[in-house]
Amino acid sequence: TRTMLAELDERWQHYLQCLTEGEEMLKKLREKFKSKLLQQSEEFKKSVVELVNDFKTNGPFTSSTTPEEALSKIEAMKQRLAKLKEEEQELRRGLGIFRIDHPLSKDIQNLEKDIEALEGIWSMALEWNQTFDKWKTTTFGNLQTQVMEDYAFALLKKLSKLSKDYREKNWEIIDSTKGRVDQFKRTMPLMTKLHNPDMRNRHWRSIKDESQKEFDESSDDFTLEAIINMHFEENTQTIMEISEAAQKEAQIERGIEKIREQWETVAFEIVPFKDKGTGKSLSSLISLCQ
Template sequence: EFRKKPLFEFKTGVGQAYQDIFRTRSELLKLEDEFADLSNFARIFEFPELMEPTRALQDQCHSELQQIVQMWHMVDMIEYQVGQWKTTLWNDIDCESMEERAKGLFKQLRSQDKFVKQTDCFVVCEQNVKNFLSTIPLVSDLRHPSMRDRHWKMLMDLTGVKFVIDDAFKLDDLLRLELHKFEDDVGEIVNRAQKE
């Protein structure tokens, strides 16, 4: 029942996950009190070893809860950083710096405990970071000065998303194209632009 809680699913979101964690921690503390009472009875009737499996399970729940708290801290940090990058104007995008920082975040993410790596929260977050890391080199390629309106039109046709590159164009506008799904095709468009 513990591992089925929504706090292990990415779609729960950071805010709701923290609330669920607080509620779950309160439930565990309440169970600790009940466990203490039952342990006293077990000692009185000289069967304290019967409580050992329950103690081990409680300890495991506390440990896993702490691990998922760390995971949600990581998700929060990643979402904050990517959110900041999304607001970057097209002319101000520093792909190299973003890629370096994203690789650092990915390395931190990969250092999570084995248990956490099995959760939906981790799997989805990891995939999101991988997608971002696949997209940033494509953004760098698209910033090549040889890109003309006709090449951008090809990109719009490829992704099925219309956009206008103007002074208000931001990284978020490109991220919405989900370029990681079109890596080879984007490369072809940029190569064509460079050869013309």
């Protein structure tokens, strides 16, 4: 029994020694883990600075890049940003164990806002390119000029606001896209006049003679792109005058046609006129003229 008690005491001392050694080892591991987290925190900050600088340097911010390429680059940037945000959350959880505060990175928050805004701008540029390409190949007679003008006006309004909001950023793609949309919008009055349904063959002939441009307005090849390539804007004043004249002539023609239709349905009542033979009642004629 004494032997067992001696062994028990020895084992107890060994157990206490193991606890002490375990605590020391755990303490060292905690310090090592803490040190590693702090090191990762510094590396994380460097990665954030690197991504921010990459964005500021490479954007993409200029129209020298196609919208498709730009959106692809932005998507890659978003993936890098998402990875950093995951690392940030892991660091916050790890450092929280040691009650070390690791606030959310302001640089990441600002970068995320800028990337989101830039992606929206490039999406507008892509949408404009696709829409304009569709319009360019549409036969002129099938163009919906009012829809086109409304679309251009709405997009130009958005781009004007973006240009104001991000003026300090100097993102060239905003003003570049805005300029292209504005240039198109300025041509819409001309397109509307050309699209005048009151234009007859004689009016088109006048435009061809005055502008010295030969084309077939009824051809499938007479598209918006063809009009742009022929530089109809050089003859804007002439086209406006001819189109307005066509509209006025059509109004007169419609007025004459209306009178003709009314006269065709007028019934004249012929009655004897006193002792001088026959005459007619003027009541219907007077009513018509009124």
